[in-house]
Amino acid sequence: MSTHSVVTAIKVIEAVSELQPIGLSDLARHLDASKATTLRTLTTLAEMRWLQQGGPTGTDWLLTSHAYAVGVRGGAMGTLREAALGPMHQLQLESTETIHLAIPDGEVLILAERIDTPHALRAFLALGSRIPLHASGTGLAFLSACSDAEIETALSRTLDPVTTQTLTNPAKILAEITAIRNRGYSINVGGLSDGITSLGAPIRSLNGRPIGSVSISGPSSRITPDRFGAMGALVQETALRIGSQYPDL
Amino acid sequence: MSTHSVVTAIKVIEAVSELQPIGLSDLARHLDASKATTLRTLTTLAEMRWLQQGGPTGTDWLLTSHAYAVGVRGGAMGTLREAALGPMHQLQLESTETIHLAIPDGEVLILAERIDTPHALRAFLALGSRIPLHASGTGLAFLSACSDAEIETALSRTLDPVTTQTLTNPAKILAEITAIRNRGYSINVGGLSDGITSLGAPIRSLNGRPIGSVSISGPSSRITPDRFGAMGALVQETALRIGSQYPDL
């Protein structure tokens, strides 16, 4: 087996990130690599302060906060979030609900920023969560700004349902996308988590390419159909404001 | 020069994170490595979806959102933030100001989470920001929970002033630390950014070790000395609640 050491290193980081706390043998097995290799990679990564030992047993491996600090600054992550914060705050005040900013990573969106509602009952999604394109307000909004070819490849993947109300039929999703394009914003009732409704709009860079999306999320009891129009207009406007500040991909 | 390839890979990631957008030659010069090595590292990292080309010139290198997604989950970053969110929200409601959660990374703290105030005038600090221990409410609070030896090594470093009001004299900082220990919370008026006052308290794990700190931050015009007592008690209580949920380092 010929592997670049840096490839294994990255795999180690990602595996630890996902499975932590995790022990050496477990990790080596999961990576299908020898323990010696795995351990040496672990120790060098520890020297670089990306990993550390700890956890229940004291010998398990964990990701450090250094990894976080490095990741947050960053391309779209840094500049787009910076540009988005102001408009997102304003949208939070206007809607009084939770505001999400999502950014694409491969075939999913990643929750990049969240402005919380003061309400006790609220939608909750951890930062960094991977959000499937077909199952969320942000995702559907993002798709609606993609080219037909991109949409097709996105929908050609297996579309796992997240809740009982998740759209999984490509044809229905396509219909929904054209609806979104006409309407200007997406509507997702319980598709990502039960009882949560969200309205989303795509953020376009100055050249028109989709670079993320914003959404308003809250309990379906508060975000009722009669408020869709007003709230949808707000998200749409917010997405426009953010995109207009953002120069390019 | 003999270097591990994974070490250079990590250095590349960190350099790109810090300097992006950045070109090949620039990067190689900054890393003191050959362009060949640098480029191959860049391309493998791009294959792993951690980096991508783009930016103004189209050939500059950027960090992807994938790096962020990997970093956020993670050790202290994940579990502690999860445990802290509830109490932080409550503290936000009680104080009506911005709440910060900071976690140690080497010799600084990293801003891990932020709950914003609805006020238009508010303190702002980007997630992932590196916060010097001696110049912030969170930092001083964290120091106050460290052992004397740890404090000494921390204060033996060069203490750069951030504002004109930053404490840089080790003796004065030590005095402040004992004051914090008696008082139960830290007070920082304009030490990190002008016009911002913050009150912080250390978060201790069940075994008593400091693992982070929380703070209330806002304009000095709103966080006035007559409110220090009440607000300080709130932060302190919040830090205790968070720590009591958190098992161990």
Add this chain to the structure above:
DNA sequence: AACCGCTGGTTCACACAGTAAACCAATGAG
């Protein structure tokens, strides 16, 4: 034009870094 200093990217032979298999010591379950 020719020259310059730069850029991103490529090629190649050699050394050394990274690999896997075998091996230890310690722990916990049966």
Add this chain to the structure above:
DNA sequence: CTCATTGGTTTACTGTGTGAACCAGCGGTT
């Protein structure tokens, strides 16, 4: 007391990553 784990170490070999030298393209200056 076995047996199967665990984390960690040692080894000799091999193939990966290394840096120097090399292209080609670009924008100014002369």
